[in-house]
Amino acid sequence: MLGMNKKALAILMRTKMRPLSPASSKISHMQLSPGGGNKLSTQNANASTNTEREFEVVRESMNSAITMNKTEVLDALLNDFSEGYFSLSGENRRKLLLILAREHDLNRTQVHELIKQYLGLEIPHAEPTNHEEESRLAAFYRVERNLRQALKPMYEVLFERLNTHPGGLRFLSIIRADIVSILEEESIASLRALDSYLKEKLITWLSPAALELHQITWDDPASLLEKIVAYEAVHPISNLIDLKRRLGVGRRCFGYLHPAIPGEPLIFIEVALMKNVAQTIQEVLWDDPPIPECEATCALFYSISSTQPGLKGINLGKFLIKRVIDLVKKDMPNISTFATLSPIPGYMQWLLSKLASAERSGSTFRENILEPEEERSLLDVLQESADGKNAMEIMWNLLTSTNHEWTKSERLISVLEAPLMRLCARYLLKEKKRGRGLDSVANFHLQNGAMVGRLNWMADQSEKGLLQSGGIMVNYVYRLENIEENAQSYFSTGHIHASCDVSRFVETGRSMM
């Protein structure tokens, strides 16, 4: 495939590696730099050393790329346009994308004319009985088809052309990453319309049938492994030994590759083969040695990362997980449990805002989110420093203390466990937004058909783990026989399936909604 290159090696050999931020909200060359050896990315490399091109020149090449009909010239034009695009500053990219969204939209005069025509026709009977009816029906279909065609924005042409152009799919994914990051800053209706159109197109082009499942191993080219290091978004890979371990005995790593984006998985998942469902990430990442693979009964998904910010909102993970489960089951019939060990990225933020808002509201109306006995233990333990503060204030102070001081005291840990675990269950099972689980990772696994299996106390004591979820992690469990049913009921009614262990936390609590 691709040979080792110096840069990749250099990255692999650094003792402490920093991931690129795949969720970077800035338009940066970062998104462009890890080149997959395809045409566009080599151009990027050149482009980034070039000076920025004249905006009007790039705009002109975009216009021609849409209107030009000579296919021979087209390839050169598309190359020109993509090179030009890469040379633009973030501000000019934004300007160009707005032009694309606004000036290469629909021809609405034409749409209105066709609608008039369409409404002028009776809906004919679908099963004509004579020749006249048949030709009236044909005319009707023709107008309907023209209307359908006219409702397609002109920028569709650019998307279609780029998709069939070498390196074009990757370029489109970069364009969409830029659009997504612009829309995160400001809401622009025409750009949002363009975004949703492009997203639909990408969903079609990246259908799972077009993707290749690839097991990533230590034998893969450094240029590919470099991407795993760069994009691992859940548990950053700290050094060469860490990476090698994640690809070695008792571990698996699978990625989805698209033929048009070679050498760069669109999404990848890391799996640990274990005797039992792990309760802490330390067991997975650091405990030696791994068990012999023949003793494993559980496949634990401990990390899933997507490499393309431009594919935001396109759920490739669902298909990846299902295919990996199928593959592991076939290869290792002894493995009967498929579960994750997942972070709860939104928990602390939610909890702190709950505590703060309870504080702000008057004492009469405030919602006490603590149980009486939790409140008592907190006040008991901290009587000297309580200083007239109530339990929620105390909790807020503990959780926001610098360096997570509370995790250094056995007493504080044990007094916080009960409320943090219980509220975490409430957060995962009850807190929703538009009928979906509030937590993004929870929502991902629930819509894939998993259930909430177990909460694990002090499961991730890394800085990030404590910051996000007070160190709690969760096991989502994939039971093959229930996947579809769970996904279906989550989708239609928002119902979240959970084990008794987890539901218990919520049911015994008072209703606080």
Next chain:
Amino acid sequence: MLGMNKKALAILMRTKMRPLSPASSKISHMQLSPGGGNKLSTQNANASTNTEREFEVVRESMNSAITMNKTEVLDALLNDFSEGYFSLSGENRRKLLLILAREHDLNRTQVHELIKQYLGLEIPHAEPTNHEEESRLAAFYRVERNLRQALKPMYEVLFERLNTHPGGLRFLSIIRADIVSILEEESIASLRALDSYLKEKLITWLSPAALELHQITWDDPASLLEKIVAYEAVHPISNLIDLKRRLGVGRRCFGYLHPAIPGEPLIFIEVALMKNVAQTIQEVLWDDPPIPECEATCALFYSISSTQPGLKGINLGKFLIKRVIDLVKKDMPNISTFATLSPIPGYMQWLLSKLASAERSGSTFRENILEPEEERSLLDVLQESADGKNAMEIMWNLLTSTNHEWTKSERLISVLEAPLMRLCARYLLKEKKRGRGLDSVANFHLQNGAMVGRLNWMADQSEKGLLQSGGIMVNYVYRLENIEENAQSYFSTGHIHASCDVSRFVETGRSMM
């Protein structure tokens, strides 16, 4: 890849091989039988030995395949539907496809409602200046999007689902082959609308970017070579030696493969490397030995065949030819001429109908399509048997005589050469239908940007060659520097580029249009 299987071997070893008719207008198991080793075609094999299923059962599975939302069940459903479809008789397939076209069409009540909503909205300014305008614009885009969505027929769901299902793309191509053959018999507006929708979808899915260019050699699996034998539509492959020769020294064969239809090129082209542009097909197919490849200066395309009747009207050949030219140029820089040696399949049919209709019309109004000197020579040669007949009658009789008697007489050959060559040039350069060349092969190469280079007398004396074109063949020439320009002017004005040699025939003749 695929191993040798008995059936394929049996076919390869037969001394005289008969091609399947890829253009078969009957719905037959023929279309289904050459299995690519994928899921569906193995099912076909089973299905063809099964009895036909109950129509209503298959219809039910089709309905569910469209409406079902559980993806787990979906795979089973789609398998079920395709198996069921294959078990149906031609008549029941027709019935089912009509149901698909008519009952899984648009929801027109919804379309009308959305149009009413849409017309109720002002077209807002694309660059809103305040928040209110921005949200009005967003609402407008939303309605527009819903309308676009509502105009998609419901059967789109089935197509999309099949496309991502193993073996589904091939199944869709078979479904379309059935539709095409139904529409050849009778015009049904709703089925035609479905056909044009499916065709558009197939064009997207089979974009050249998704296709792999494969050089077919004697080392390929018999199951693939078997398809070359079966689908060679231009010059049937007569035996094992013939096939081996077409893949050997001085020859090339390239095919386009799609990952979802493994082991079966969608289209393939046969190339002979020669010193000069060949004038007869005998030189290409039978003259020994081939010249050393290093002496070749010309790549002659002597056959291009598509294997999927379901891809009718989807021009994969254009891209294939361009890619093959690029590849050959890169590999063999000495080759500077790219030309075809092509049949003229519609010439005789056109000429005979011209002669016959000239006969039928009264002598005053009839168009004499022969030049005076041609007429004279014909009457001279055949005075004894002329028997009061005029030259056109004589010509008609000669051309329709059993076993092409005229080709056995030097005298008749020489007297027919002048009118047949001249009228052939007229047929190729002047006869059009909706602005396009009347001859299908001519139209194919002209729209790809080739020019008409040379007419070759007695170039194909096979039964088929004499029947189609009186043995004349034509060289279309691909000049890389003119391809786009030619294609463009043919497309926009219908102008047909031709060499002086060929134009001369038409220009010196009287105007007879």
